[in-house]
Amino acid sequence: xxxxxxxxxxxxxxxxVRELITAGHKVLGLARSEAAAxxxxxxxxxxxxxxxxxxxxxxxxxxxxxxxxxxxxxxxFSKFKDNCETDRHAVEALGAALVGSDRPLIVTSGTGLLTxxxxxxxxxxxxSGSTSIPRVASEEAAASVAARGVRVSVxxxxxxxHGAADHGFVPAxxxxxxxxxxxxxxxxxxxxxxxxxxxDAAHLYRLVLEKGSAGARYHGVAEEGVTMRAIAEAIGAGxxxxxxxxxxxxxxxxxxxxxxxxxxxxxxxxALTREALGWSPKESGLLTDMxxxxxxx
Numbered sequence: 001x002x003x004x005x006x007x008x009x010x011x012x013x014x015x016x017v018r019e020l021i022t023a024g025h026k027v028l029g030l031a032r033s034e035a036a037a038x039x040x041x042x043x044x045x046x047x048x049x050x051x052x053x054x055x056x057x058x059x060x061x062x063x064x065x066x067x068x069x070x071x072x073x074x075x076x077f078s079k080f081k082d083n084c085e086t087d088r089h090a091v092e093a094l095g096a097a098l099v100g101s102d103r104p105l106i107v108t109s110g111t112g113l114l115t116x117x118x119x120x121x122x123x124x125x126x127x128s129g130s131t132s133i134p135r136v137a138s139e140e141a142a143a144s145v146a147a148r149g150v151r152v153s154v155x156x157x158x159x160x161x162h163g164a165a166d167h168g169f170v171p172a173x174x175x176x177x178x179x180x181x182x183x184x185x186x187x188x189x190x191x192x193x194x195x196x197x198x199x200d201a202a203h204l205y206r207l208v209l210e211k212g213s214a215g216a217r218y219h220g221v222a223e224e225g226v227t228m229r230a231i232a233e234a235i236g237a238g239x240x241x242x243x244x245x246x247x248x249x250x251x252x253x254x255x256x257x258x259x260x261x262x263x264x265x266x267x268x269x270x271a272l273t274r275e276a277l278g279w280s281p282k283e284s285g286l287l288t289d290m291x292x293x294x295x296x297x
Contacts, residue, residue: 002026003209004065006052006090007072008045009036011168012161015202016069017043023206028065030057030072052086055093062097067104067209070094077257084134088141095145095152105152106208107142110135111194111219111268112159112261119224120268122156122217139217151214158194158221158268159261161201162286164293169193170286172258174235174295183236183243186251189229191265196222197283207277218273222281225267234287238296 003020007013008029017027017040027045030052031037037047048064050057052072062068070091074083091107098105113133114120126136139154146152159169177183201220208218236243251259273279284292 001066001209002028002064004028004030004048004061004068005045006030006058006061006068006070006094009039010071011163011165012157012198012201013071014039014043015163015198016071016205017045019199019202019206020209021045025206025209028061030061052090055089058090058093059097062094062105065103067106068094068098069106069205069209071108071205073108081134084137088137091138091141092145095141095148095150098145098150099148102151104209104212104214105142105145105150106205106212107138107152107154109138109142109154109156109217110159111156111221112264112266113139114266114268116265118267120219120266122219122270122272146215153208153212153214154217155205155208156217156219156268157201158196159264159266160193160195160226160286161198161220162195162289162293163198163283166198166293166295169258169261170231170290171295173231173262174239176255176258177232177235177239177241180254181241183232183239183241184246184251184254185228185232185243186246186248186263189227189232189245191228191263192225192267193228193231193264194221194224194266194268195226195286196220196281197289200281200283204273204277204279207279211277213276216276218277219268219270220273221268221270222283223285224269226286228262230287234290238290
């Protein structure tokens with residue numbers, strides 16, 4: 001199958017590209033720079049020049065493929081709401097190119113947009129139109145193109161997708177601890193982040209492409225919930241700095257833009273995903289991976 005992949009040179013997308021090519025698929029990867037294009041060509045993928053904001057290049061890339069995997073997202077949290085709306089438009093553009101066909105579109109979302117404090121499952125639906133959780137825009141867009149007959153499914157990723165070269169939330173926490181000389185958690189640190197290794201996540205995307213059902217939601221979750229205290233303790237050990245609890249009032253100054261995410265209690269299950277697709281994560285867990293994959297270099 002010829003697959004158009006957005007975010008094809010990103011942390012997760014590049015792993016998906018390798019997974020697809022190894023399995024015999026052909027990849028058309030979106031690239032916005034010469035460096036990205038060279039990286040894709042070196043990986044054995046064809047290059048489609050464009051960007052997430054250029055909707056015409058998204059439509060033409062999707063039109064030239066037999067399936068689409070959308071992982072691109074602008075990770076600038078100072079403009080998070082705007083970037084979520086950019087993603088909405090991107091999903092709508094990709095879907096528009098697939099109307100009237102049976103070609104699959106896989107949209108990326110997150111477990112963090114579901115109700116906190118209780119185990120999130122695939123059948124849970126994000127609150128539509130939520131102003132407090134702008135990331136729901138991606139799933140709203142998926143529902144919109146599904147209503148037009150597009151064979152769309154959603155992969156929800158956890159707050160931590162980890163592995164070598166991770167530049168997500170855990171490295172951000174490490175940087176904060178390094179700057180402040182202390183690794184912290186909020187209150188008892190009992191709130192939980194689900195997690196998955198990037199290679200296990202990449203394998204899931206391929207399974208969804210090959211065997212996924214239209215309208216389904218899948219959870220790329222290997223660990224249902226690692227406590228924030230355990231993550232903070234691993235960071236403290238890795239950096240050789242003390243670990244302590246902060247009050248909610250203290251957390252804002254210490255964590256800055258990360259404060260909301262650090263307080264998130266997002267236990268999530270992937271039982272239905274595993275049953276439907278035969279997905280079985282095999283890579284190391286988050287705390288083990290933090291010791292092995294260069295997080296403290």
